Structures are given as C-alpha cells and as structure tokens.
Amino acid sequence: MKAGHIQLKSALLTLIFTACLYAGGEWTEPQVCSLCSGSVLNGTSVGEFCSSSAGRTLGRCCLRPDNTTGPERIIGLDLSNCSLTHVEDLHEASTAVIIDLSHNPIVNLSDTAFQGFIELNYLILPGDVDCPAGNTSWSKVELKEGNRLCEGQTNMCNQTGQLSMNCPENSLCAPYGPGFFECSCADDFHGYKCLREGEFPALQVFGPLGASAVVISFLLWVTQRHRDTADTASWLRLM
C-alpha cells in the first residue's frame, strides 16, 4: 500500500513537472528515472546523498541544476530492487555521482555501460557482480552487506591535461568513466582526428589575392587586349 501511495505521488509529481517543463520546451523527463516503479527512499545511500547535496528526487533519480540557471542533471540514480538482469542503456544518467544497482539479478554488466560516466564516484552493485572495468579502475572496492561498493574512479590517463602516450597526436587524455579515457583535441586543434589547427584566415588570404587578380587583369587588358584608343597605343610604344 505504501509503495503504491508513493508511486501515485511520484506519478503526480512527474506529471506536474513534465507539464511545467514541456511548457518550457527544454527538458523532458529522463526515461531512466521511471525504469522501474518507486522512488528514491530517504534511508538509502542515494537518498542520503541526494538530501545532503540539496537535490530533488524524481522517480528513481536525484536531480539538481548544474548551476543556478542551468538545466537539471541527474546526480543520483537508485535502481535497487528493480529486477534488472541486463544493464545497458543508462547514458541519460551519465552525470550521476552515485548509482545504486543493488538487489538486482544482474547477469550481464555491459563493458561500455558506464562509458562517459565521468562524475561517477560511488557505484553499488550486487555482491556477485564485479566492478566495471575491473578493480584497478577503482580506488576502493569492498563488499558490504552483500553489496559490492565501487568507490572513486582511478585516472586512466597518466596525468590529466598532459599529452598522453595513450592518445594520438594533438589530443589530450581525459577520464571518460571507469576504465575509459577520452582523447579530446588539444588547445588549438579541432576536427576529425584533431588534424586541424586554428582557423583559416580567409580574409587575409583571399582579400589580397582577389585584389591583385583584379588589378593584374585590368592592367593586362589595358596594355594587351584593349587597343582601340590612340592613348593606349602610344602608351604601348612607351613600354
């Protein structure tokens, strides 16, 4: 009964929020928040984290604006006791700091499930599931109350912000979720494979080029082809 009540309440809230936000035309409710029924409970890790970081709960998610004006982002996701067997598409929650997947009969945790989860600092899994990308990708792994806790991602890059041996030329290595790194273009580089550097100075190149083409064309036309007047003929002799 209690669960049903909460469900109703959350559905109502969701409806109101969705209506508000649809009116704004900017934001839709992440589907991952209603992946299963219920909402974030106060006593759970995600609930505690959410209240301590002044977030707002929405279904299974904890949301908080990035800054005062920005759109809300998912900072916590509580999918515990959700009957999940496969964890694949969670990318809507890629900004989450904490994710709880405990009490799920997970048989397959996809390798790339947490790719891009840069903020993820606290992952709770069922006890029989290993931390994604192995223990070396986490600074602390422990088994607690039958759950596996994966805490603090280790940095895959040797040194963030430095030209890394891992990344191709002109790109910098940056963390990109547990066990992943991202090669983003260095300072002035951009484009496919970061092959392009700086902006092409179109005006400086084509301005003088076009001007000189016009001048040369005109001069040559006057001296070479345009020979109707006596003026140019005499000028020709002078040359």
Next chain:
Amino acid sequence: MPPLCCGYLSQYTNHHLVAFLLTFFSYVLLHASRKTFSNVKVSISAQWTPSTQIVNGSTFSPGETWEDNHLFADEKQATLFLGALDSIFLFSYAVGLYLSGVIGDRVNLRYVLCFGLCGSAAVGFVFGTLTEWLHIYNVYLYCGLWILNGLLQSAVWPCVVAVMGNWFGKTGRGFVFGLWSACASVGNILGAFLASSVLKYGYEYAFLVTSVVQFAGGVIVFFGLLTSPKEVGLCMESETGLSPVETDTDSHKPLMSDEEDGVEVYGARHQPPQQLDEPEEESLPAVGFFQAFCLPGVLPYSLSYACLKLVNYSFFFWLPFYLSSNFGWKEAEADRLSVWYDVGGIIGGTVQGLISDCMGKRAPVLALSLAVAMGALVGYSRSPNDQVINATLLALTGFFIGGPSNIISSAISADLGRQEALRGSQQALATVTGIVDGTGSMGAAGGQYLVSLIESKLGWMYVFYFFVVMTGGSIVFITPLLLNELRAMWRDRRALQHQL
C-alpha cells in the same frame, strides 16, 4: 643569356614577355594544384579512415572524433585508392590531350585555356573542399571528379604550347622553350609551398587556396592573353623589326624549317581589326587528328616521349618514396632532396635547348643526352648513402632525362606543329602538342603501374634497369630522325666545302 650565335632577344616586345609569363604561370598553377594533391595524400587518407590504433582492445573515444569516417578500413587501402586516382587522372589526362589539342586548333586558344584553368579549379574545389565541408565521402564521386579534372587539365598544355609557338619563332625556340618548360618544376615547388603553408588548417584549405589561385589565373588569362602576334598586328610591323616570325624563315633552317605564317582561326567577334592577312588563308581548316598523327616526326617523337615521360613521371611520383624507403631518410628530407631532379631538368632543358638552337638540329642533342642519361641512371642506382652525392647524381640524372623530356614536350612539339609539311596554312600546333603529350601521358600512366609491380616483385634495382631500357627505347624511336638530320648536316658541310 643568349650566346652570340643567336642574338635574338632584341626582337621581343613586352607582348612577348606577357605571353611568356601568362602561359608560364598558367601551367605553374596547374602543376601546383597537381602537386597539392600529392602532398595532402597523408591528410586525406587520415580523413577517410577510422583511427587504427587500438588501446587495451578498445578504440578511441569519442567516436565522432576518431572513428566516424569509414570510407576505407585503414590507411593502406586509402593509399591504394589514391594511387588508383593518380592512374585514373593520368589516363583521362592522356585521352583529354588528344581531344583538347584538336579543339584548341578550332576554337580561340584563349577561351580553351581559360576554360581549362577555371574548370579544373572548380573541380578541384568540389573534390577537395566541398566534399569535406558537406562530409560527402564517396569513392565513385571522387573517381568521377578526378576523371573530369584530368579532361579539363588536359586543355591547358596544348594551348600554352600553341600560344608560345605562335609568339616565339623557331630561331630562339630551343632556348626560350627550354627556359619556359621549367614551369612544371616551378609549379611543383609552388604547390609544395602552398600546400605546406595551409595544410595545418585542414587539407580542404590546401585545395581551396590552390583552386582559388588557379581560378584567378584563368580570369587573368582571359583578360590579358594575346594568343598570337597577329592579334596586335605585330607581324606587319616589319619596319620596327618586331617580327620574330619573319626572321625565322631567313635564319639557318633547323630541324624542320617552317614558314611560321600560319593564321589563327578566330571567331568573327574576336578577329582583331588590324588583321591584315590575306582573307583566303583564314578560312583554311585546322588539321585533322589522324592527319596530324601522320605528319613527319610526330609518331617517332610521340613514342619516344612515351618512354621518356614514363621515366620522368616515375621520378616525380616515386622518388621521395624510394629515398625514404631505400636510405631511411625522413620524408621531409626526401622531399627536399627530390627537388634536385627538377633543378637538373630546368637547367638541362634550357642548356640543351640553347645548344640545339645553335646547331640548328634537335635530334642529335637529344640522342646524345639520352645516351648519357642511361649511364647516369645506372650511376644513380648505385648512389651511396650520402645526401650530397645523391643530390649531385640526382641533378645530373635530371639534367639528362628531364632536359630532353622538356624539349620534346615543348620546343619539338612546336616545331612539329609548324613544320613545312603543313605549308604553313593549317592550324596544327595544339593538335600535335596534344598528340605528343597525350601519348607521353599514356606511357606515364602505364608506367606508374609497372613501377609498383617491378618494385614489389624484383626490387628497386630492377626498376632502374627498367628505366635504362625505357630510355634506350626513346633513343630507338628517334633514330630514324637522328640519321636523317646527321645526313643533312653532312650534306650541308660537304656543300659548304665545295663552295669554298
């Protein structure tokens, strides 16, 4: 400058200079855009392929930066395709040369030249810049555009040689054409410079800059080029001594003495008002394609040039690769070193052209140079791993191979297109130039495939033996002409002795 034996510079006007420079830079810009394509190959193949480096079994993230383009699976396949594009280009260029020479003799040369320059600039822009901006990567589109580019570019060479042939009489032709035919090498250097200076903004800008420069060149040609001295009535100004054309017939009769009084067939609108020539001459038709093929000397020189251009273009395409793979020199060093071949060719073309002017014969000079070239090739193939010695040998090889190659493609083409057999009344200059250079390009196109085949099966040493054989072949093809000219020289000398 010119030696005492041929003091002909005084007869040239500012029109000669402008015609020389405009035709020179037309071909410089064209060759610069060709060189741009060879110099951005690495960037293009990077753009067409996903990143092949794999770290810890996974590819790089994010995908849109490293993995999104899948035109080819890896850079090796992209390189193969780029090589195929080179061959496609050369074949369509060769076919185009046969056609455009015929067109050039029937339509105003200025229009054909302008059309070729601006058209190939536009195609280059679509090929390199537009497809990149719109992210359209399609093999068939690239092939189609490059065939079109070959056809359009082929319009340029016959026209510029024909214009040069109109302006510069036979007397100084060897020297002037020798100097002028440096345009390809200058274009290579300019193209390398342009490409390297904007490549960092992206390869599409290398194409953009060369295309825009080439287009501007086409516009300048349209407004500034006089295709023949007839357009300013220079031939008639005999009192000012401005007619190289008239002195031509009086001078010592070289290779094939020519009347040089052919008349351009103009459209009615572009007929200069000063046109003073006999009207019946103007209506004479241009020479037919097969008729031009059968002109004396055209077939032997075409075949000889096919062999020679094969060797010459193999050096153009393969030399940097050979240097970096055989001696382990860096790519930039190899590129820099390969310039010496061009330098040798420029000097060789000028000096040998000058000698042939003074002798009044071209074939003996060519034959001698080619014979020495066979030795130079063997010598170069045994070059030690020393950059100075290698560069010296390379310049020598360029002197003896690039020189004759430049002379055949320019001065001799002009000789052949203005020879006596035409009775000076037909337009054949562009057609003949097209035939000679077209046959040469056929040889060059086939050669690119043969060189890569021989290299992979037998090794570099056999590639050089192949070059020696081809150079020998080019001597064989001009042997009949050589014997004729030697006999004529012998007769002249005997006659001179009898007179004394």
